[in-house]
Amino acid sequence: MVEPRVIVVGAGPAGVRCAQTLVAAGVRPLVIDEGRRDGGQIYRRQPDTFSRPYEKLYGTEAVRAQDLHDTFERLRASLDYAPDTLAWNVSGGALYTAHDGASERRPYDALVLCPGATDRLMPVKGWQYAGTYSLGASQIALKAQACAIGANVVFMGSGPLLYLVANQYVQAGANVAAVLDTSPAANRLRALPKLLARPDVLVKGIALTRALKRAGVRIEHGIEPLEIHGDPAQGVSGVSFRTADGTAAVIDCDALALGYHLRAETQLADLAGCAFRFDGDTRQWLPQLDDLGRSSVAGVYLAGDGARVLGADGAEAAGRLAALAVLTDLGRPVDARAVAALQRERAKMGRFSAGLAQAFPWPAQQAATLSDDTILCRCEGVSVGELRRVIRDEGACEANRAKAFSRVGMGRCQGRYCGHAGAEVIAAAAGVPLEAVGRLRGQAPVKPLPVALRAAGGPPAPRAEAAAMTGDE
DSSP, X not given: OOOOOEEEEOOSHHHHHHHHHHHHTTOOOEEEOSSSSSSTTTTOOOOTTOOOOHHHHHGGGHHHHHHHHHHHHHHGGGSEEEOSOEEEEEETTEEEEEETTEEEEEXXXXXXXXOOEEEOOXXXXXXXXXXXXXXXXXXXXXXXHOOOSOSSEEEEEESHHHHHHHHHHHHTTOOEEEEEESSOTHHHHHHHHHHXXXXXHHHHHHHHHHHHHHTTOEEEESOEEEEEEEETTTEEEEEEEEOTTSOEEEEEOSEEEEEESEEEOOHHHHHTTOOEEEETTTTEEEEOOOTTSBOSSTXXXXXXXXXXXXXXXXXXXXXXXXXXXHHHHTTOOOOHHXXXXXXXXXXXXXXXXXXXXXXXXXXXXHHHHOOTTSEEETTTTEEHHHHHHHHHHHOOOSHHHHHHHHOTTOSTTTTTTTHHHHHHHHHHHHTOOHHHHOOOOOOXXXXXXXXXXXXXXXXXXXXXXXXXXXXXX
């Protein structure tokens, strides 16, 4: 009997639980991991030479992190693991990966995409100065490099991650000058009925806020960001904002961590040909899924934050469900009761996630008030004013057309960090619904590759072969 070729992309909560479920059913998957070790971003492992305890590194999620890491260690003999490996394209029924300067084409019978998420960012005037980080980047610095991003740090944005990372910095002994939240405090009360779907998580969130207050950290709700102060030579020197009562305020700092929830990493799903739909609650395009995680493309499954941002435990449930979908489609027996239980669990997490979106909304209205000299695309140095110009002069009211005229989204990050804000700027300037702006199309490679990339075991790929790798003609 020929063993099915099952590939799981990602070794975070969704990928690990997916692999665990497949292995339990007798399937040996290949797990592709861009990271050095399993755990993903939220449970990122510290380097082998570091010895910070789990309680300090992961806080309230220490037990879950430990269990996920231990589970993957037990699975290692029953799966194939490719760490430090970038999945950079999906084409013709195969996944293309890159490791150590070599690209490899990996055909599959089932592909489970669990690529996780990245920070969702709204520009602020001055955010291009050195010392401005995303929340995720500030977390990586702490976990993987055991250092703070500055000596006096401000955390600004909205969402649970804002408070989690600020607490992790306090736990590490760093000085947190303030937590500046753009969402009004009253939003939490309005969202309470949905947030009560997961009272244990709600209690953890309240505990994080209380811990920050006990540490003497200034917390402001309902603020309006005005400007990140600094200069190109010295970097960040402070941040100005308007408080909920309209008072202008300035806080001195040498670093700022910025973020508004997360955005799903959907580029590989796009390259695989998956259909997308617009989600009005979170104002973003997401892949279409059935209730188990099947995409619109046969043999391609999606799980975790790369499909729907439901939190780490939500990702674990989604990873298990996607594995059960794979097993069902392979003709393997599946426990219907287990499927139903996981679906109920995921539905509860979905309700809680909707509550978070209501309590900590994406600040779409800020896009219309950004000054023309605010940098929108940090990779290419494109200003908000330049994007507005191509909307006005070129009639570029669709995301990809605006990209072609302005270069917004053409940089190293391929629009990961400016794409959502850019779409909001277009919608506001053109006076059209955000849905009508569309979304930036995925392009291979999804992340930069070495110029001298070679086929695995061979010399650098010639031009024709490189075109075949990307699916281009």
